[in-house]
Amino acid sequence: MKKSYKKVAVGGTFDKFHYGHKRLIDIAFDIGQYVVIGVTSNEFGGVKGRIEPCNVRMSNLRSLLEKKHQNYEIQQLNDPFGTTTTDETIDAIVVSEETEPTAFKINKIRKEKGMEPLDIVTIGMVLADDGIPISSTRIRKGEIDERGTIRVTK
Secondary structure: OOOOEEEEEEEEOOOOOOHHHHHHHHHHHHHEEEEEEEEEOHHHHHHHOOOOOHHHHHHHHHHHHOOOOOOEEEEEEOOOOHHHHOOOOOOEEEEEOOOHHHHHHHHHHHHHOOOOOOEEEEEOOOEOOOOOEOOHHHHHOOOEOOOOOEOOOO
């Protein structure tokens, strides 16, 4: 498969790594020759509640990727945009429906700076067995596992 883009960005908290995260990252690698993965910092990601420390989430991600890929870098995100508003070599961004508005803001900032807009690749949310999107919050609550399987409570 020919890679459509030279450099693709993708970002997230990547806490309780699940099938939705995997799909987002897999698509970035499918379409990009090089992938920049932004992981929210402790301060920025902390607004979501109790999450693993950033260095742990980055290390977990590196462990998952190093078996399959060499063409990537992992950066810490201290804001919603990371290097997408400064790096002119990034030509696309992969987002979920939930984070698509951020991609529009990124393109607005890029345009104001005289930069080319990013192509936005939006993927649907990955649903759990109950038809509700898989999320790290649901996994933390014990409702589902990382595959979206309902946890049976007694």
